Amino acid sequence: MPAFPALPAFPAFPDAARDAVRDDVLRANLRHATHTIRDKRARAVAELEDWDRLRAAGKAVKDHTLRHLDRYLLQLEEAVTAAGGTVHWAADADEANRIVTELVRATGEREVVKVKSMATQEIGLNEALEAAGIAAYETDLAELIVQLGHDRPSHILVPAIHRNRAEIRDIFRTEMGNWGRPAPDPLGDDPRDLAEAARLHLREKFLRAKVAVSGANFMVAETGTMVVFESEGNGRMCLTLPDTLISVVGIEKVVPTFRDLEIFLQTLPRSSTAERMNPYTTMWTGLGPSRGADGDGPSAFHLVLLDNGRTDTLADETGRQALRCIRCSACLNVCPVYERAGGHAYGSVYPGPIGAILSPQLRGTGSAIDASLPYASTLCGACYEVCPVAIDIPEVLVHLRERVAQGGPATRDGIRVRIRPAQRHTAERAAMRAARLLMDHPGALRAAERLLARARRLAPRRLPGAGRAWTDTRELPSLPAESFRDWWARERGNPQ
């Protein structure tokens, strides 16, 4: 059975969310998990008196780097090459997958171990490797649960957040044996038992693997250093044990200097796992001074720099701030929409508020899911408030809504294009225009209000058309006898 069975195209967000909202187990799992991490994050952040300044500094470093991205990427390439690494440039997912597949093939190996990586998920690397006859094993506990469950990740940091302990035990019991060492029998659903089962299963993989694939949280331009943050130690196993290490990293992950890491070493762990310090932070620079000659560390290192829509996003003055994202997932954990809809509804490896602005920019707004994502928010602003690099997610959401609803300029594959308004918004556009025309003529508005007041006995309990979405679950406000405007004219005699 393939690890990643082909899934149908993603439906628009409201349709996908409907099922999630009705799944009581999923909602309970999500509510418990997001509220726990949300409260812990708030406490961890409150401990730092200079949080606001760290946030501003993180934003400034990222903005500066993005502004001079070309220069820093070339500097990075030079530093990585000087340290014995090889740099590859990938314009899109296909090119990145092709490069990695060829690199693995050249080693003669048929399996790789993986450090959890958003970039490789974004490009569908596991599926591409599988098509080439190469098995890719996820080693992060939550990614392992997702992979064994023939599932999709639903959270940036906790990909199996939608699963509870009992479900995980069942997945381990039935699936582990198909992929390597089976789960101990009997297996309880105590976290310790589950972790031990995963440890035993993964240890076999670490010791056998000759090739590892990772991403990176940061890349330092001045030194060529790659940085991976993780919590379980599995990443360090993958990054040090195999002979060949291939890292696929989005070009926006570069920072200018080693010292810049100081900011993110404080803000990332607190924002993501509510920890003061990250448990495992692995840094490597090319092959290091020994070049693997002493058997310590890989003897070949490849860095695949991934664009895949990032320079197009960079061309957008409002939208480019999404590239500041350090993938901490604080916005997911605080988002009331994510909490009800779950990660799968976002139809992307980047769920939640950041996914709602990142995916439609990386992929364009052409598909039903990408056109619906900018609307998957109440604009409540909680995501902006917690973002450690101050991405104004509501601002970008409205900006992208504008692109969907009324069209406008955008950059696709490096070419400036004019996006046409989405066709399915025709009726809405007419309604918005009609409302504006009415509002722009207070005399007509006043007449309409009077008509409404006179018709209040006829007010239906359920509305047709788009209004049905309101009246299916909610009563309409009762209509007043007269508008405020008329009350004022009657009481205060304001000439109209």
Add this chain to the structure above:
Amino acid sequence: MRVALFVTCVNDALYPRTGIAVVRLLERLGVDVDFPAGQSCCGQPQYNTGYRYETEPLLRRTAEAFAGHAYVVTPSGSCAAMIREHYPRIGRKAVGEGRGSELAALAEDLAPRVYELTEFLVDVLGVTDVGAYFPHTVTYHPSCHGLRGLGLGDRPRRLLAAVKGLDLVELPGAEECCGFGGTFAVKNPDVSTAMGADKIASAAATGAEVLCGADNSCLAHLDGLLRRADAPLRTLHLAEILAATEEEPLP
């Protein structure tokens, strides 16, 4: 002191009693109230749904209606945030698109003169005890645009706490969005309803008789859910509680 009331289109057409309460409250505090008849809608529904061009004439109309008024007071955090936060943004975008600086100038001129009601009471008039009387148990839901957009902080709760006879109980998870979100309520009805259901459940669990808010759009959504559920809790705009006195109690 003289202020212009921006009643908002929702209050004008659906909740006139909120506008009337603001007039009574401000007049009781010795403020003269004008109601410029040229006003209508701030354009928030259009703007937040992605129709910026449709918003521009409404920006112009709103700015012209309130030209020359030193204080524009509105009983809606989201409409105040629209004018203060987004009007300047819309103006800058128009400039960026090479359509002159007129819209930007109108926006920049109006934005700093607009006050949400509780800001005006606490910051400008300098009062927290407005002499109101409301002998009921009340819980307060801070709407997102007031809370995070305008940074209203504890102003509304301080005003409520000073009301004679009023027993203010804290709403658990108060800062979580109620799920209204303008057109979100009809574009994503399932998530919107789920969020609202959790909010009214939290409010009901406080044992309060009244769920108070300072934005009638959010209250319309919550009230709609409460009435569909036949729940005993009722919703009230903050202005109506603040306007109530022993001599003139709420009807």
